[in-house]
Amino acid sequence: MSYELIGITVLWLFLFFYLLLGSIDFGAGFFSYYSLLTGQRHIINNIIERYLAPMWELTNVFLIFFVVGLVGFFPDSAYYYGTALLIPGSLGIILIAIRGSYYAFSMYGSRNNRAFMLLYGLSGLLIPAALSTVLTISEGGYIFVENGRVNFHFTNLFTDVYPYAVIVLALVSVLYISAMFLTYYANRAQDKPALEIVRKYALSWSLPTILASLFVFYAIRGHNIEHYNNMVANSWMFVLSFLFFVVAVYCVWRRRHYGLSFIAVILQFGFAWFGYGKAHLPYLLYPYLTIEEHFTNATMGATLVTVFMLGLLFLIPSLYLLLRLFLFDTNYVKGKHSKPKY
């Protein structure tokens, strides 16, 4: 495997982790606010808090890792995306800033401040919409190099169908992934009333998820036929993704194997994510940036890969410890330790 392929695979994998953790996080924030409106907050808030409290900072790091790694492995991406995306990028930063800080403010400081909860619940939904737009842009048709200058034709984003399809998929997936995870978590906590509510959320967002995925398939065909053909060539990955979707929803519907169900959700999105990513290659930005031509110098590439391997030596045990203490420790999940208080 070449260094550039290792690089992009690692980045894509970490972005996938961000997708999962971020979805759970953003969706939970939304459900938390939504349940406030429906008066069910007191039922589901415990499990949401117990999961989110130790995890929120970590989620952000995965995104930073992706951005820093992308520019590290492919410095030219800073030039193209950086020049073009000043406004959407800044908007993304603002949303992330509001989301992160108001979550902490509301969690540790002013509990039950409705304005804070609205701010982080809402910004959490806008972040996936904003970030998924970058994926749309990478398909080409929005960034053009004209007279040696990088220009961003953002009005095309409003007139094309494809961006809408991606945003809808992003939003629906966030809610689906989050609800599926909370179902698993509530079940682990043996919190029946909460389970009933989040299970309903999970089931009701499952069909929209699949419809939105199909819609994206349809829309990309009209937008970037080359990418579409590549995806069709890798169709087995998407078929597997669909099968795991069926497994996940079936388990939740029949109220059994919630753990297996969430693993199936991870695989559902994992296959779709890597199927999409594989078909996207070799382009980082269609048709200007490719992983081969715009890779950093060989020395830096080798150094970064080496450092990444060494970094994993620290990262994996630390992550394992975190998950063991807060995700797999039945007593913690059930809230038998002192509440998530510090």
Added chain:
Amino acid sequence: MHNYDPVLYSRLLTGLTLGVHIVYATIGVGVPLMIALAEWIGIKRNDTYYLLMARRWARGYTITVAVGVVTGTAIGLQLNLLWPNFMRVAGQAIALPLFLETFAFFIEAIFLGIYLYTWDRFKNRMLHFLLLLPIVLGASMSAFFITSMNAFMNTPQGFDMVNGKMINIDPLVAMFNPAMPTKVAHVLTTAYVTAAFILAGIAAFALLRGRNHVYHKKALRLTMMAALIFSLASTAIGDLSGKFLHEYQPAKLAAAEWHFETSDKAELIVGGVLTENNEIKYAFKIPYALSILAGSSPYTVVKGLNEVPRDEWPPLRASHYLFDGMVFFGVYITIVALWHVLAHWRRRRKGTMKKPLNRALLVAILLGAPAAMLAIEFGWIFSEIARQPWILWGYMKVSQGATTALYVDRMLWVFAGLYVLLSITCIYVLIKMFKNNPIEAEFIARGMKEGDVKR
């Protein structure tokens, strides 16, 4: 929109984000060490005051970390949005420390999550303390990596520049550049001092308001001792930084000191006014001091601005005043810390520990908190301004590194609004958090014995 200059606005926006981020970053790097000291003393002496101190500091720390994380995310992304040309060129050589920083950040984030929620989870309290060490290390390593990137901008090496492209890259040589050791050491020690002073300022404020609680006195004892040690260390490192500048960036030193003609026996200029013809008026001049700072000897020949092409001069007035301001505040906090440590020894010798502390000292400590933070701000702004016009010293000018995008000016206002909003809410939440749960109440709530509360 006339005279729209993306370079100027990119500088302003980057400066704004960094100016805000450095406050939270300094707290983020320094406070974990203070928490660690408090928890360690608490466990070793079995002193509930110190344990509670660690707990309360950690609680406030969480709030500032949240803002630090998001402003850090902001600068991480803005580097690419505002300086795409710079990142494209320099990224070839300096991606390594940035990449490493994300790992330090990972470790810090993971263990912070664990640490905060495991206070009462282990029977052995030492285990909980050990969880803090990766946070302290991760935070300090983050500072190390990011500062080495900044050091690279001052003394770039580890590559050959051919036709505007970097080739023959050696990432380690680029990272371990000559500016790195003094810069990193200065950043770390000053972060520890500043964090100590902020925590001390809070304690001093409580004592000034008449809450003569032993908890606050113990907090002062710990933080002032740490502040003294680290401020003395940072003074020594400051001296080394002078020697480093003399060696590698003489123009920066000359700008800070308004040193126009190369000479030995150079004098150190403090304050003063610079006229249109570059004459120095009303300044306090210390004979030989600049030569001694640059080379430990009055006979050291210090390069003057006359050796630098005029269009490569950093802004003279800003550089000098910022430098002086940094030194002034640095000296101030060192003296205050020394004052407290001496006062504490005297009180102990005389057996007057139970009496309230000298009010003047408390006021001086309280003022030390903003003074320390201003020293950090002045120091960073000085370091950046006196690097002008270079973004990559000797290779690339700031104007070549910036974006060409439109609307950077509007983004500047939007971000200014965001940072004001975040900072105000942060302060509001912090005040509310500690007002609703004062130390006295927490002592009672935790069922600790109250016998020595009013010592």
